[in-house]
Structure formats: C-alpha cells, structure tokens
Amino acid sequence: MSDQKNIKYDFAAIEKKWRELWLTEKTFKAEKDTSRPKYYLLEMFPYPSGKIHMGHVRNYTIGDVVARYKRMKGFNVIHPMGWDAFGLPAENAAIKNNTHPAKWTYENIDYMRNQLQCMGFSYDWDRELATCDPDYYRWEQQFFIELYKKGLVYQKVTTVNWCEECQTVLANEQVIEGLCWRCDRPVSLRKMNGWFFKITDYAEELLNECDNLTGWPENVLTMQRNWIGRSTGLEVDFPLTDSDEVLSIFTTRPDTIFGVTFMSLAPEHPMVEKLSADNDRQAEISEFVERTVALKQQKEPDQEPDKEGIFTGHYCVNPFNGDKVPIYVANFVLMEYGTGAVMAVPAHDQRDFEFARKYEIPVKVVIEPTGQTLDPAAMTEAFTEPGILSASGDFSGLASEEAKEKIIAHAEGKGIGRGKVNFRLHDWGISRQRFWGSPIPMIHCQKCGIQPVPVEELPVVLPSAVSIDRSGKSPLHTLESFYKVSCPACGGEARRETDTMDTFVESSWYFARYCCPDFTGGPLKKEAVDYWLPVDQYIGGVEHAILHLLYARFFTKALRDLGYLTIDEPFTNLLTQGMVIKDGAKMSKSKGNVVDPNELIERYGADTVRLFSLFAAPPDKDLEWNDQGVEGASRFLFRIFRFVMANREMLKDAPAQVVADNLNDSGRALHRKTHQTIRKVGVDIETRFHFNTAISAVMELTNQLFSATGEGAEEQVEPAIIREAVDATLALLCPMTPHLCEELRQVIGHDAGNEVAWPLYDEQAAREDEITVVLQVNGKVRSRLQVPADIGEEELKEKATTDPNVLKFSEGKTVRKVIVVPGKLVNIVAT
Numbered sequence: 157m158s159d160q161k162n163i164k165y166d167f168a169a170i171e172k173k174w175r176e177l178w179l180t181e182k183t184f185k186a187e188k189d190t191s192r193p194k195y196y197l198l199e200m201f202p203y204p205s206g207k208i209h210m211g212h213v214r215n216y217t218i219g220d221v222v223a224r225y226k227r228m229k230g231f232n233v234i235h236p237m238g239w240d241a242f243g244l245p246a247e248n249a250a251i252k253n254n255t256h257p258a259k260w261t262y263e264n265i266d267y268m269r270n271q272l273q274c275m276g277f278s279y280d281w282d283r284e285l286a287t288c289d290p291d292y293y294r295w296e297q298q299f300f301i302e303l304y305k306k307g308l309v310y311q312k313v314t315t316v317n318w319c320e321e322c323q324t325v326l327a328n329e330q331v332i333e334g335l336c337w338r339c340d341r342p343v344s345l346r347k348m349n350g351w352f353f354k355i356t357d358y359a360e361e362l363l364n365e366c367d368n369l370t371g372w373p374e375n376v377l378t379m380q381r382n383w384i385g386r387s388t389g390l391e392v393d394f395p396l397t398d399s400d401e402v403l404s405i406f407t408t409r410p411d412t413i414f415g416v417t418f419m420s421l422a423p424e425h426p427m428v429e430k431l432s433a434d435n436d437r438q439a440e441i442s443e444f445v446e447r448t449v450a451l452k453q454q455k456e457p458d459q460e461p462d463k464e465g466i467f468t469g470h471y472c473v474n475p476f477n478g479d480k481v482p483i484y485v486a487n488f489v490l491m492e493y494g495t496g497a498v499m500a501v502p503a504h505d506q507r508d509f510e511f512a513r514k515y516e517i518p519v520k521v522v523i524e525p526t527g528q529t530l531d532p533a534a535m536t537e538a539f540t541e542p543g544i545l546s547a548s549g550d551f552s553g554l555a556s557e558e559a560k561e562k563i564i565a566h567a568e569g570k571g572i573g574r575g576k577v578n579f580r581l582h583d584w585g586i587s588r589q590r591f592w593g594s595p596i597p598m599i600h601c602q603k604c605g606i607q608p609v610p611v612e613e614l615p616v617v618l619p620s621a622v623s624i625d626r627s628g629k630s631p632l633h634t635l636e637s638f639y640k641v642s643c644p645a646c647g648g649e650a651r652r653e654t655d656t657m658d659t660f661v662e663s664s665w666y667f668a669r670y671c672c673p674d675f676t677g678g679p680l681k682k683e684a685v686d687y688w689l690p691v692d693q694y695i696g697g698v699e700h701a702i703l704h705l706l707y708a709r710f711f712t713k714a715l716r717d718l719g720y721l722t723i724d725e726p727f728t729n730l731l732t733q734g735m736v737i738k739d740g741a742k743m744s745k746s747k748g749n750v751v752d753p754n755e756l757i758e759r760y761g762a763d764t765v766r767l768f769s770l771f772a773a774p775p776d777k778d779l780e781w782n783d784q785g786v787e788g789a790s791r792f793l794f795r796i797f798r799f800v801m802a803n804r805e806m807l808k809d810a811p812a813q814v815v816a817d818n819l820n821d822s823g824r825a826l827h828r829k830t831h832q833t834i835r836k837v838g839v840d841i842e843t844r845f846h847f848n849t850a851i852s853a854v855m856e857l858t859n860q861l862f863s864a865t866g867e868g869a870e871e872q873v874e875p876a877i878i879r880e881a882v883d884a885t886l887a888l889l890c891p892m893t894p895h896l897c898e899e900l901r902q903v904i905g906h907d908a909g910n911e912v913a914w915p916l917y918d919e920q921a922a923r924e925d926e927i928t929v930v931l932q933v934n935g936k937v938r939s940r941l942q943v944p945a946d947i948g949e950e951e952l953k954e955k956a957t958t959d960p961n962v963l964k965f966s967e968g969k970t971v972r973k974v975i976v977v978p979g980k981l982v983n984i985v986a987t
Contacts, residue, residue, distance in 0.1 A: 165797045167761030171895040175273060177908070184223075184278040186234035188687050195231035196688050197223040198667055198727075200696030200704070204239045204264040204286075208271045210736040210743055211697075213753050214769045214779060217892075218733055218845070219695045220277045221770065224891035225841050227278075228914040234688055236670040237272065237279040239265050241288035242659045244322055244338050247592045251624050257592040258620065261288055271754065275762045276894050283673050287662035292669065293594040294615030295679035296661060301597055301608040302718050308354045311598075311606065315424050315491070316585060318346040323629055324588045325350060330703070345424060345449055350587035351596055351655065355710045359384055359579040361724075362709055371729030373776070376701045383702050385493070385580025390564050392573030394419060394472040394499070397480060403427060403472050406494035406578050410567075411559040414548040415501040415522035416474050417512065420465065420486035422496040423448045428485055431468040441466055441485060448487045461487050463511045474499075475572040476563075477549065486511060493580050502538065503530070509538040522548050523556060584707065586658040591618065591630040593656030601643035601650040609652075610644050616652070630654065663704055664711035667691050667726060680720045694727035701732070731775060731845060738781035751781060763893035764790045770847040770892055793896055796858060796889075800882060800900045803865075807882055807904040810875035816921065822864045822871040824925070830881045831922035833857040834915050837888045847892065854888050857881060879904075887915045930981040931956050933965040949976050956982040 178184065199219040202212055223235040239261075246257035253260065265286060272279070285292055303309045317326040319336040325348060330337045355362075363384045366377045389408035396402065403419060421428055423445040432441040444466045451461065465486040472481050481499075488507055489498050502512035503521045512519055519532040523543040530539060542556035551559050551566075567573030587596070595616040597609040609616055619638055622631045632638050632654040643650035671688040672681035696704075705727075712726040735742045738749040756765045768789040773779040800807065819827060833853050840850035861881045864873050882904065890897040890912055902908045924945045929952065931939040939961035943952060953974050956962060962984055969986035976982050 163798045163801045165794050167763065167793075167896070168758075170899045171274075171276065171762050174895045174898050175276060178276075178278070179273065179281070182280075182282065183911075184233075184235060184280050185282055186232065186236075186280045188684070189232045190687075192230060192232040194688060195223075195226045195233045195693075196667075196691045197226065197233060197235045197693050198670070198691045198695070199237075200694070200700065201238045201240050201663070201666065202268065203243060203245065204241055204261055204268055205245055206264045206267065208268055208275075208753055210751050210753060210769070210781070213275065213765060214736055214775075215695060215697070215733055216272065216275065216277050217766045217769050218731070218775045218847070219693075220275075220766075221841070221847060221891040222693055222695075222845070223278050224894060225914065228887070228891065228912060230913070234283075234670070235279055236283040236673075237277070237281070238283075238285040238666060238670065239268075239287065240659070240663050240666075241265070241286040242593045242656075242662060244324075244590065244592070247590060247624055250592075251626055254623070256620060256622070257624075258288065258618075261286070274757055275753075275766065278894075283670050285666065285669060285673050287594075287659075287666065288592070290615040290617050293662065295669070296594050296657070296665070297597040297609070297614050297616060298611055298679060299665070299715070299718070300657070301611060303353065303714060304598075304608060306718070308357060308714060309351060310354065311349060311351050313347060313349050314352075314585070315345050315426075316348050316350060317343045318348070319343055322590070324590050325585060342450075348587075350585050351598075351653075353584040353586055353710070353714075355584045355707075356579060356581055358710050358713050359386070359581050360577070361713060362581075362706065363579075365709070365725060369725065369730075372727075373698075373730060373732055376698065376705070376730060376732060379701045380706060383581060383706065387578050387580075389576060389578065390560075390567060390573050391495070391576040391578075392475065392567055394474060394481065394497075396483075397471045397473060401427070401430070403483070403497045404495045405497045405499045406576060407499055409501070409504065409560075410563040411542075411545060411548075411551075411554075411556045412501040412504045412522055413474070413476050413499065413563060414545075414551070415503050415520045416479065416481055416499045417502060417518045417520050418500045418508075419472055419481050419483045420489050420498045420500050420508075420511070421468075421483065422489040422491035423485055423487065424491040425485075425489075425496040427497070428468070431470045431483065435469050437466070437469060441468065444485060448485075451487070463488055463507065463514055465511060465515065467515075475570075476567075482517070484511075484515070492582055494578055503532060503535065504538055504540055506538045506540060509535070520547065522546055584658075584710070586661055587655040588658055589630055589633075590656055591622070591624055591632055593659060594662065595632070596653040596655050596657055598653040599641055599643060599650045600653065601646065601648060603648055604643050604645040604650075607644050607650070613644075630656070632656070660703060660707050661711075664707040665715065667694075667708070668712075668715070668721065680715075682720075685720070686722055689721065690723045690725060691727045693729045693731065695731045695733060697735075698732035705730075733775045734773065734778035736769075736779045736781060743781070749781075756786065760786060760790045761793075761895075763793055763896045767793065767851065767893050771851045772848070774848055775845050792855060792858075793893060795862070796885065797896060797900065799858075799862065800886075800903060803878070804903050806875055807879050810879035812876075812879070814874075814876045814880050819874065819877065820871045822869065823873045823877045826860055826864050826873055826881055827877050827921055828924065829857055829860050830877075830884045831917040831919075834884055834888065834917035835919075835922055838914070838917070841891075850888070851892065854885060858885055861885070884915050887912050927979055929956075929979075931959055931962050932981060932983040933962055934985060935983060936965075938962055938965045945979075949978070952976060952982060957984060 197219055199215050223233050227233045241261050246261045249260045250257040317331050319326055321339045321341040322336055326336060331343050336343055363386050366381055387408050389406055390410035391406045393402040393404050432438045465484040468483045470483045472483055474481055500508040502508040502519045504523050521530045521532050524530050524546050525543050545551050545554050545559050551563060564575040597616050599607045599609060601607055639652045639654050641650050641652045668680055668685055672684040675681040708726050715721045743750050768786045772785050836853045837850040840846040865878060886897040886901050926942050927945050929941045929943055930937055939959050941955055966984060966986040971984055971986045973985040
C-alpha cells in the first residue's frame, strides 16, 4: 500500500466544490415520478432567529441522512425547507433596532439559508417558502374565511391568557406552568373578544385516529390523548334558589348524584362574578379569586394545591332529590375541564372529602361496598370505588355501573339532564394582539355585523410603513390607513380586524404548501398534494407533541373537509429527536454552554460535524456534547481520505467484480466483513434510525480494511476485495458524510454527480465460516466454542457436553437436558 503521511485533507475546498455543484445542478429537485415510490421527508422548519444552533444541526442531519438513504434506495424523495417566519422575536428585534420586522426576518433567512447549505443538506431549494410572505399567508386567510363560512371559526368574549410582556393572548397550550411559552413571564387572565377555531368539532376523530398512528412514539400519542381527554357522563342543571339562573355541571359519576352536599365553582367561572355582586362578601370573594388565579398560573401542572374555598352565600337545588346545596368557589376546580362547576360528593371523592372536613360540610354516603354499611362520621377518607347505591331513591340497591345508565336515562326522560361525551380539549383561540402575524381577514360593520374580506381582495397585507414602539403594542390598532375600510356588504364605513393570527396557524399547513409552493391558482394544487402527501417521515422536538402536532392534525382534517386534501393525517411516521446537552444542561446562551456550528465547520468541516451528531447518541436520546468525540470523528474521516488518496490508482484499476473463489483467508475475511456491514447498516437505518451503531459498523469494516492492507499484513488481499470494501464504505457513509464520499468516489473513477445506489449484500458472502457458541451449565456461562457456522445440532451437543470446562462444572451431576439456541448458545441442565 502507498505512503499516506503527506496527504492533506482539504475539507473546505472539497465541501465547497460539492455544495456548489448540488446547488447549480439542482441535484435534489423533486418532481412527480410515478415510476418510483415517493417518499416525503420533512423536518420541522426553523424560526429565522439569526443563526442555526446545534439542535438544528442534529435535527436536520438526521433528516438528511434519511432523505439521502431513501434516494439511494430508489425512492422519489421530496425534502423541502422553509421558514416559520412570523413571531415575537422579530418584533422585539425591530423595536431594539428601530427597523421593520420584515427586514430583520429576511436578513436572518438569507444568513441561515447559507448556513444550512454549508452543512450539505439535500433540500429542494426551489420549494423554499417563508410564512411571512403575503403569497403564503393569502391562502391562510382564504382558509380562515372558508372555515368561518363552514361554522368552524367564530368570535366570542372569553377569559383569555394574557402575557403583559408580550402584549398578547396565549392559547391554553402556550401557557407552561403559569408562564408564557415565549418569554417565561407570568401569565394573567383577562376578558377579551377573540377568534377561535372550532377544533372541538374534531375531538372525537383526533382521539380515535391516535390508534392508527402506529409510526408515532407512544409517549407523544399519550400526551395527545391526555390533552384531548375524552370522558362520558351526565350533564345536568342545578337551578339557583334565588334567581332563574342555573349551574350546569358535568359528572362522570352520575351514580353519586344523590350524595351532593355542596357545589364548587372554578374561580374563573362567569357565575362567580354574578354571585358576588351585591354580596356582603364581595370584596372577600374577589380577593380570593385573584389570589387563587395567580397561584394557579404559577403551580406545576401536576401539583395539587391545599384545598381552599369561600362560600358565596348562595344555594342551588339538586334536581334529583330537591336538596338545597351551598355554592362555594374552590381552588381545585378547573375552568378548562367540563363546565367549570363541579357537584361535590365528599363521601365518594377525596378532594371533596378533604374540603368538606375543612369547612364542616356534611358528608352523605350513597355508595357502599357489597354487604357493608359506611358511617359518614367515622370515615377517614372517601370511598371512591364502585359499589351498591344507598339513599338514592328508586336507584338504591343498584350496582354503580347499572345505576349510571339508569340515572342518565331518568334525567333525559325528565328533561333535567342529558348524557354527554365531554372533552378536556377546548377550542383554539388564535387572536393575537401583535403586529408581526397574518392579519385576520374580517371586517366589522355596525350595520351588517361581521363580514369576511372578499376573497378577490386577499391578501390583507401587513403595512410596511410602520414602526413599533417600545410598548410592543401593535400599530395596526391605531393605523387608520389599515383599519378604516368600506363594508363589503353595504359599502358603508367599517373597521378592519386588527388582531393577527397565532403563528401556529402557519405551521399547521406548511407541509402541504411545500407540494406546490409556486401554484397561483389556489392554496393547494390537487394533483401535487394527492401525489406527495402524507409526509412519510416527520422529525422534530418532543416539545411540539401537543401544540404543533395537534394543530397540524386538526388543520389536515379541516382542509380535507373543505375539499383541498384527501388524507386524514398529515404525518405517517414521527421521530422526536433528543436535545443537545453540554455540561449537563441543554445548550443555551443564558447558560454559556453554546457551541457555534460555524466555528466547528470552519475547524473540522461539515462532514465531521454531521458524523459526530449522528454517532454520539441514538436520535431519540439526548446527545451529550464531547469535544473529544468531534476530534475522533475528524480523525476517522481523515484516515479514510488518506487511504483512498494513497491507493487511488490501484483502486481505479481494480476489477469491479469480486471472484470469491480461491480467496486467501484475509481476502475472504474482508469480503465477508464487507457484506456483513452492508447488511447491518441497512437494518440500523431502515428499521431503527440507529445511525450511531451503523457508523460503528462501518468503523469496524475500515479497521479490518486498514489492518488487512497495512504493513504488518500476513497476506496480500486482492485489489478487487479492497475496492469492494472501499466502495461499500463510501456508499454506506454517503448519506452521513456526503461531501467526502462523493469526492472519493470520483477520485476512484465513479462519475461525478451520478446518484450512488445503496449497496446490496450477498447473504452467502456474509455468512461466517466459524461462529462462537456460548456454553452454559445451568444458565451460567462456563465456556465458549469456535465451531463451523453450518454445524449440525447433534454434533454441537456432542462438542458442548465434552468440553473440559463443561465437564468440570457438571462433574458428579446427571445431565437432564441439553438446550440448543442455534448459532448462539448451548445450555446444559445438570442436577
């Protein structure tokens, strides 16, 4: 083999060469081709914050490997990229730099696009889109209008989550442990008029379809199911004693309804304000509500507060038995679940029991264990199990489950209640009081009411001649040239809606627009979306398990019902990659543990950065940053480069076909290892996305290659065998380190730019001549045997039972059974 000492690996020049070739020749442009199976690979698109970080690098490298691998396997791959470009950071930067958010956003897009291209990602850049482009959000505005006409969009006054720092409303899903998901500041409640998507109309389907998402991680599906939160039970009205008002409650335990001894309301319940008006305790109730709401916003989701409440001074009537029931405001009742009013049955609910004991409220037993009688005064905890009803009128003596059905039927027959399926999921509030978002295309006319903007007048474009002051308030609210319009129905004076849409709306359908980004005849081109959708593999962080993924699923179903799509679900398979960790914490500027991808690329090259991000951990696990690991990845690629360059003439001239007959031992071993590696890497990528073990297998192959061809090698390996191993190495690594592999393939005679096919392995060639079989005595390893791979079971038993170590540990015992696991072990059971 040739001398390798003076060979230099100029990764910067090599990567620049191939990057420019791919861009110039549009190597990764995707077009419809029905002769090949399609494959839609998509990573969650980034917010153009200014620079990519190592989380981006890891996410997009994982996706790029899969995209390149599928192309090599013969798939017609679409792999697009774009920008989730609306949002608060752009506004904050505009305020800080006294500029328009669009300028800041598009400058960042240009910079980050160049960064992504420097990483060698195989995107079809002709499909690039930015959600802040009017040519994108015009179609979103059209969807809004069509959904409004279909009854899936409405406006109402409601209590909303308000972030004072961001000066905007947040959806329930955007409040994390009482804090704004963007700025981590406390969130308060405020009454406000807002627009909503009626996602609850799809709650049942969203829940049921989870069962069909077999390519999704179970933890993500669990989070989705829990957030949707289906429950069945009884909805019933409790009339107030001193007015015509009623309190509607929902319960999953109608069998306990005769045991109600008080009513508890969520502090945010609209009835609380009415009940406290003209009340001697009005100030006390208001103070309790404000304090409780503030504490609720700050507590952990699973943190159970100490039970607290306050009596409103009012009563309601249990319609089943006529009992007069006091009404409390309680800190443990959730407004977002059910109706926000809960019938309290302290004998059969532990929270109600603790509250009743604290405030000396009666406990009434109406469910008892079979053959037992419960004494309320002696109870130390609630009896929450099913049982036999007592003190429940005509339903006494019934078992709980039977009683539930009959009580619901009774309520429906009497017109005092109804059986109901309830969901934890609430409608999606999408109104935001910020500037940098898609304007909501509605007009308010005092004469005609709410009117959609005519479709032919879309898009409603954000004005460019505006400035955002340091208060952060949207200039749209005070900009007459924007909000003063004519009513499309009567032509009179009207006011344009000045709220903008939640930025999650843009990311709820972008994957569909990628299929036809230049189409001007409508939002989506049917032929394109029918061919490319659904997304075959979606990749992104688990932090989007509820928000983005649930909204995208809803939007897909809504667009299906509008006639734009034919699919039910947007993403067939989902991979949630782990975080990048350094010094025990997620990389962040505030922790000072950020690693700049640009610096790494300049020092080691993009291929090294890609290789390390794949090798350091399986994709679904957190990656612990390790500088030595980056160095190791660099050395590995350098060794391959030097070997190929030093032996390029021999490799060029080597026969393309291997003749396996008459190979010497070293040649046969390398030939076998090559085919074993092809088999393993294919399995690791195809079935598990375990790129780390795939890379490890290639490292083992190159170690054997270097050993078999090094100065100390006992036998000379046939050039065809060496060429076969090198070709396999470059093909297997090509999805992971594409610049290097394409360069070296060209060096040894392959045509530049011709897409390499994934190598095939020969099962016969991959078979071991000899295998190692573990020998156990009574389940404990006592010895190992090297035997022919095709050894018969009886011969293997004979060798195992006569092995000296096996004889030693079975001496004086009788062999009762010999268990053979072919190709792996023999277990001798002796007593």
